[in-house]
Amino acid sequence: MRPALLLLAAACASAPRPQPERSRLGPLLLEAIRFPTVEGNEQARLDQQQWLLRTAQSLGLTARDAGPVTEIELPGPAGAPVLGLVVHGDVQPVDEKQWTVPPFAGIERDGVVYGRGAADDKGPLVQALLAMHAIRDLPRRHTVRLLVGSDEESGSTDMKTYLASHEPPTYSLVLDSAFPVVVGEKAWDGLAVLPADMAPGAGKPWIIEEIDAGLAPSIVPDRARLTLRWREGAPAWEDLEQRIRARSPAPGTRLEIARRGPLLDLVVQGRAAHAGVNVEGGRNALVSLARLVAGELPDCAMADLVAFAAHAGGDLKGAALGLDGVAEPGWDGWTVNVATLKKEPRLGDKLALVINLRRPPPLTGPQSREQLYAEVRKFSPRLVPGEIYFRDEPLVFDSSAKIVRRLMDAYARATGERPSPVVSGGGTYAKRIPNAIAFGMWFPGKPYPGHDSDEKIEVADLQRGLDVLVETLRDLAGGPPLQDPFRP
Template sequence: MNFKVDQEQMLRDLRGLLSIASTNGDAGVIDEMTPLGKNINDAIDYMLAIGKRFGFETQNLDGCCGMVDMGEGEEMVGVLVHIDTVPVGEGWSVDPFDGTVIDGKVYGRGANDDKGPAIVALYAMKALKDSGVPINKRIRLIIGGDEESGTWRCMDRYKETEIIPDYAFSPDASYPVIFAEKGILKVQIHNKTDVAGEDLTLKAGKQINIVPDFAEAEAEGRRFTAKGKPAHAMEPQNGVNALLKLGHELKETGIDHPFLTLLDRANVEGFNIAISDEVSGELTINPAIGRVDEQGSRLECDIRYPVTADVDDIIERIRQSVDPVGYEVDAMQIVPPLYVKKDSPLVQTLLGVYRDITGDRTEPMAIGGGTYARAFNNAVAFGVLFPGEPDMCHQVDEYWSVKDMMVNLQIIAGALAALGVSKRGM
């Protein structure tokens, strides 16, 4: 079936959503009504207004997340999206909040992750409704406002009062289907005894799930800087870590400091955590935030570990590696991995829809990213990036092509149709 929507109106709605600066951690006034920031709440309300325009039932859950519902039935299909974004960063060639369209691509922070997919998923629900396909389940779009922090306060609020979907997918990763997501371990490695002074002051990184693209330091009366390339912490090899570059430069200059020794060890070999499994692959580490100042020296790392690994063992290995140089380790956050078997009905249903529409026979895969899918049982990530295409998630000049939007709309609407008419308890 070919699902139809008003493409121009969809693009106008996307541009409107992109114009709201719903940056996680910097989203305007925070109060009891808008605990994640006014702009987060505004972005949720913006989505809900579109849902109401389409004739769906909507609800804003205390400024943390929103819900758009269609259909009836005892079982529920969930679609999990988010409207918060990472910081803009520097070096954009266009206004990151304008939704500029150039050569068939919509540019803006969140165009690809995850405002664009959120709008497309909402329009897919509208297309399914207009198609007249009979569904026997409720379909709910769950619009989160706190995905990028990794703490997912929006999901915590949702679970307090709302129905957990019987099966769900999140268009916040790649095709064909993500059946496994590595565990996420965020650690702070610190030693408050070597405070900044004449020897070294250092600052690098803003967000733990992004490879730092700039680092600066002062030592021996000189200023040092290093530039890198940002990338998501799930694939740090796609970026260039400015913090590690700066540490290497300082060491080459002959500057000696315990923090620089720590940076030398901040890799899988140095921390003795070079582990992998057949399901999800190798452990990765992103040394993301480095500080040496009057409060001490500290390094925050984002680690993505295989689904079969023991997280306590990983922490202990790091502890043993940094103790000799006088540092301690605190686990800031542990997010357990997701693993839904490849032959499960959910994975096979989504895979079948994807293959029917695209003809692509790529197998389901595991990733290092963390999506809302792991917030629920029987949920997976599904889309939106096609195999072989550049990943603009968290990048300068982030964009999403209109062509890919429209193919994604067919896939998401088709998935909702397939799940919406599936047998009970699939």
């Protein structure tokens, strides 16, 4: 037996080790960032798709236009099961004024790539292409199929459309979250709060002229503006200005006051961050502004709305909304982002406050909506709750499932580290594709910069992530098909 064992060991040692083309990560990612694939930019989506088809072909991969999804494939033997990799090519919107680099220029500086999508999710897109390229000559018992979606950050109709006419992969890894592997994804709730009427109210010599804050529900707002108008006669803002300046803006936010004839602009700058996975890394400009003007607005529904923003944003875990008592252990509670206060396109352009909540079990969407609506009504009869979205539910995996253990082992082999599986406040395609689980590509220990201004990724992390993915594909695609991968 001994000689045979030795032979086997020798064979393993001499098996070709896949050599990913690490040096291409940066340049390819810069190219991908240069397509401004924000919601509604159909031309950028088409241009990026053409680039994907060309790039895949140049890497020896098969590529197909499948409508809102682009398929890129490394075929296995006939009839082989399909191992899916899933990413999205669209990105969150940007507020260019808040960036110190142009968001779609694609810039690499001191080993860091900057640009919208660098981390979410074009980095993983490029890593997936190069990982598939790296294993192209290894023996395979699976077809590896990369699915690139196109409206993950907005309408989220791409996968539904795709799956209506395409078989899903046998099992899929969604490369749009955190390492080592995501065994729980909170549900995405969107609460709207509207003023019952737009009456200017009484009690102050000024009225609320305009209010505008935030960019999108999933981004911590980094800018909020409230404009007041002096009612009659020559404006005399000094006392109000003095009182507001005497208050301190929330840590990490900054107040600017500017006079424009009869108008007074109060602007608070904060810091943007991903509302699902890095809310504590943000500095909420809207909540800070709402606190600064407490008691200084005329008695009206709009003032109640601003006060509700301050109330709901009192903490990031939803204690002010009575949510701290309704969370299963191990999920790290709720995550609350008081996100926007502006004309809301989803509600016929009515002015609304939008709060994004990431919900752990056990409440269902309808239960969450009921509880939040009651909180709004309790706060003020002049506020009307409304629905942005309450149709999501948390996704839960067994931590000892076969696929979870295989992914953890591959991660450990590639990095020498064995951190615990994580739960995430960010929802991914894993909720929309059968038999899919989120795996990477962000490493533990650093705040996730997706959705942030000056979004960036270190080239060293791109390389490490590529190594993990190559090892994972070598193992899963080269191994026998997993039976019941989501069971222990």
